[in-house]
Amino acid sequence: MQTHIGTVTSPSVDQFEHLSDEYPNTLVCPCSQTNIRYDEFMLFDPRYHQVCSSQLISQEFISTLFNINMSQFYPLDFRLMAMSQFQVLASLCQTAAWTISSDLNQFLAQQIITNQAVSREVFEAQVEALVEQMQTTTIANVKYIDQLVSQVTLNSGIMSALNTNRYLIQNPLVSTYYSQHGQYPIGNYVISNTSNSNNTICDCTAMSNCTFQAGYYNYAIRPPQNMSSVYQPSPPPIFIVPGMLVGCLPHDSMLQSTLECFYNRSCLDLIGISQAIIPLNATASSRFGVDTAVNTMFEQLFVETWQNSSKFTSYYNACRPEACSYTYTQRGNFLYAMTMLLSLIGGLTTILGILVPLLVQLFRHLLVKCRGEAIPTMDNNPEGRQLVYFS
Known part of the structure; x- marks a missing residue:
């Protein structure tokens, strides 16, 4: 076997890939540029869930959504919380888009350090790992910040303007007001009495994600001063709004809601949404189902697909190897054998x-x-025999 060293000057990307296939273990192609920015070979074009580009988050829709006197509506009434909830939904979409745009700009400005050109397979594996890490970090950061804001709001005792987590009650005897916290029943439409166990009541002072099925009510009441502050839906609502929940705070109740009603024209008509509002497309390609909770979508930043692409050719052209060398072994021919x-x-x-x-x-x-040792002398030839020597 004979070992050879081959060299290719300024190889094209096709030549490099051919050499990578032929000599994967010995090929060496030093890059002329070792620091390469990600945006030289990576591109992102995220596609978001359709709700984030729909009329449902437009200011025109939100500003005309049940523009009512809030004090006249029951805390479980969808019309009381709808405007605030869709403001929250719009804010969530904007937060997701802004965060992704900002993080992608920072990510693409980073550099990969590559001393020598790597094969297409190695390149694609490295890019996949980098993108997955970026996506995981971005999603985790947004989720952490959102949870932090919720905890700060809960622990600071801020009272919602909708009076859904707390509300003021006047004491006519001393002409003063005091704050009463809200409580929501769990699971049933009607709580028969005020002696419910803690297993059926969610208290807004302990948590902010207490929720109950939203509906339309034809009355506006608050619990009397001498009764429990549990919001008891008795009598039951005229009808419920499928998927929509109400609760202590619009933010938390919207996260736990689904948008299934807003995929259906009949449901929109039922709750009094204008014919000018186009329902969401239930047949559109999406990784989120019609009954997916808003929180589940927000945890993925409403992203249907990141639509990221990486170009190996762009990476190789940025690397620009001036020469590639490789070694290989070969059986000797007749001339080689004769020479050897x-x-x-x-x-x-x-x-x-x-x-x-x-x-x-x-x-x-x-x-x-x-011979010297074999020549006899007279001393060792006592018989006087004639000695014959052969020269």
């Missing part, structure tokens, strides 16, 4: 030329020594 044989013969001739004279001298020395 002659070299071997020449080497043996040289060695023998040195060793033979030394061996001859050594042999002669030993022969002379042996």
Whole structure:
């Protein structure tokens, strides 16, 4: 086997990929530019859930949504909280879009350090890992901030302008007001009495995500001063709004709601939404179902797909290897074999030329020594026999 070193000057991307396939373990292509920005070879074009581009989050729709006297509506009435909830929905969409845009700009401004060009397979694996880490970090940061805001709002004791988590009650005896916190029943439309266990009541002082099915009520009442502050829907609502919840705060109740009613024209007509508002498209391609909670969509920043693409060619052109080298082994041909044989013969001739004279001298020395020891003398030939010597 014969080892060779090959070199290709300024290889094209096609040549590089061919060499990568042929010599994956020995190919070396040093980059002429070692620091490469991500935006030189990566591109993002996120596609968001249709609600974030719909009329439902437009200011025109929100400003005309049940423009009512809030004090006349029951806390569980959808019309009381609808405007605030859709303001929250619009804010969530804007937060998601702004966060993704900001994080992508920071991400694409980073640089990858590459001393030598890597194969397409290695490149794609590295890009996939980078993108996955960025997406995970972005989503986790937004979720953390949203939870932090909710906790601050709850612990600070802020009273909603809708009087859904707290409301003021006047004491006519002393002409003073005191704050009463709201409580929501869990699971049933009617709570028969005020002696409910804690398992059926959600208290707004302990948590802000107490929710109950939203509906339309034909009365406006608050619990009397001498009764429990549980919002008891008795009598039941005229009708409920499918998927929509109400509760302590518009933010938390909207997150737990679904938008299933807003995919249906009949449902929109039922709750009095203008014919000018186009329902969401239930047949549109989406990874979120019609009955998906808003919180589930927000946890994914309403992203249907990030539509990220990476171009290996752009990466390779930015790397710009000036030369690639590789080693390979090859069986010798007849000429190579003859050359090796002659070299071997020449080497043996040289060695023998040195060793033979030394061996001859050594042999002669030993022969002379042996002859000297074999010559008899008169002392060891007492019989006087004639000795014959062969020269």
